[in-house]
Amino acid sequence: MSNVTIKDVALLAEVSVGTVSRYINGYQLKAGNRKKIEKAIEELDFKINPLARGLRSSKTFTIGVLIPRISDVFCTQVIEGIEEAMASLNYSILICSSNDSVQQQTDKMNGLMDKCVDGIIVMPVSSNEWSWRGSSDNRIPIVLIDRLVRECEWDAVVSDNVNGAYSAVEMLINHGHRKIGIIAGPQNISTAQERLTGYMRALNDYNIVVNDDYIVYAPYTKNGGIEAVNRLVGLTDPPTAIFSTNHPTTVNSLKVLMEKELVIGNQISLCGYDQTELFQMFTPPISVVVQPARDMGISAATTLMKRINGDYEGFPLIKRLKTQLIATSSVKKI
Amino acid sequence: MSNVTIKDVALLAEVSVGTVSRYINGYQLKAGNRKKIEKAIEELDFKINPLARGLRSSKTFTIGVLIPRISDVFCTQVIEGIEEAMASLNYSILICSSNDSVQQQTDKMNGLMDKCVDGIIVMPVSSNEWSWRGSSDNRIPIVLIDRLVRECEWDAVVSDNVNGAYSAVEMLINHGHRKIGIIAGPQNISTAQERLTGYMRALNDYNIVVNDDYIVYAPYTKNGGIEAVNRLVGLTDPPTAIFSTNHPTTVNSLKVLMEKELVIGNQISLCGYDQTELFQMFTPPISVVVQPARDMGISAATTLMKRINGDYEGFPLIKRLKTQLIATSSVKKI
């Protein structure tokens, strides 16, 4: 064990522990003493003990990150952004997966609090009100990412889902499509709601009557995508284009359409959500709305740090990052 | 702040703090006292303070996980396995990315040690000897995953790369291929070495002369894949089949071959590494060697826990998990 303490440093530097502590915490001190302390620290290879420090100051220089699923590409990119931003500030990140379960979300959230993290970034499983005991006592900053939660006054970083979806649907319309199906996702998730709003708004702006049969509320999972597409193409008057509003459903829409040997960009048009290298390698490549996942992570980390440092300016702050539309020949001009 | 301490519990339960502490740590005590303490804990909503506990016992119930890149699909699945295994034991995981840099790997490793984690799982950037000061003093258990490191006596969990590659090449041979190119990866990574060994061994077993032109040592990155494929198909006597030995290079091999409009499974055969749903959706689907990433994570976590709990049986233990070959029509019968 590297059991060097400030006491050892103090001894070697011939000052008191108080002075060493002050040095560590960046207080002013006599140049001579500073030198001696630096030398001693170097010589002894002193490392501050975060446990002892945390015990006194209740700061751990650690944040918690809670996401629905670690193996999800989108989540992964978000985390990468968070890690990048936090590492440069010497903060560590404790990662938890709620496995798409509200129960686990609550449990892991409590677990994170119990670990005395300085703040939490959470991508909620659902956007329903979130009764959570922790919110009342222990007051550490929390930043939502990707999804908002009803009735929760927390900072949040999301992408502009309404306009992201709008741009996709508008593109479909501009390509001549009038019968546009949407895999709308569960409406207890804010992103799904907002994307549906974008869809509605685009249809509205272009005077297209909404056909309820074209709106399928599917869970944001593999099976959700599969069933939704089956439903849509099985209609007596099926849509000519499908807009799938998240990544897993897009993957599986694609899968089903290919299995049915419907030629994409010809017999059926498809626009999806979230970027994957591989989407662009199909023939034709798949049109998608791309979210700035990494930047969302960085932004959430930055906001959280502001709060941790006591700056509560503009609380609660909701940051909306713009999406980008990749339009390809997976959408036919008709 | 949930500032309830064992002192408060002791007061309410009318016992001493020592007794409460013993209760927490599962020692035997008089049934009456146990009851009273349980009631007090419940009533006060007492939570143990991990900082204070850690300060005394130098156990944090936290492990570090250090990987080359968070957004890599393989890494992600590994982490998911680790998280699953650790969460059930009430351990937290601190995650760091070395961003494929040896320097960062050392830095983050030290950072983890400084955070007093109880153990570390690391997927090393390279397999070269790893001079690392931490290994001498602070003796916490470390488990390597996916890649071995030369001269390091550490436990490790890897996949059976030699036989994984062997099975792929053997399949190619059985399909009639004799001119088999390999994108072999940098030889300072054990997985790359071993997969090349599998390739060699298969050729040898089937009496096929090794053609050095068919072996391309490319970095395990996008560009590595691109350049390697270009080299192979540009040969005057190009291979009829290509074996790409990791995921990013496989993705990009695929990309280049498609751009060149070489029909896979016909003009050129391809076998890759690591599973992605999307690989199976191309026409034809892509043959791949699949590693049990999630299980590797679970296994590494289990091994680490054994060591943390003081069980050093069989140290250093190298566990090799079997791979699975998915053979598709991306490989032509000739």
Added chain:
DNA sequence: TTGTAGGCGTTATCAG
């Protein structure tokens, strides 16, 4: 600007 000493919440060592 510096030294001293008390305390953060636990655990561990003693006696009892």
Added chain:
DNA sequence: CTGATAACGCCTACAA
């Protein structure tokens, strides 16, 4: 089996 008490390493009044 239990109670009292001294650590664990650091921070922060307070006094000098």
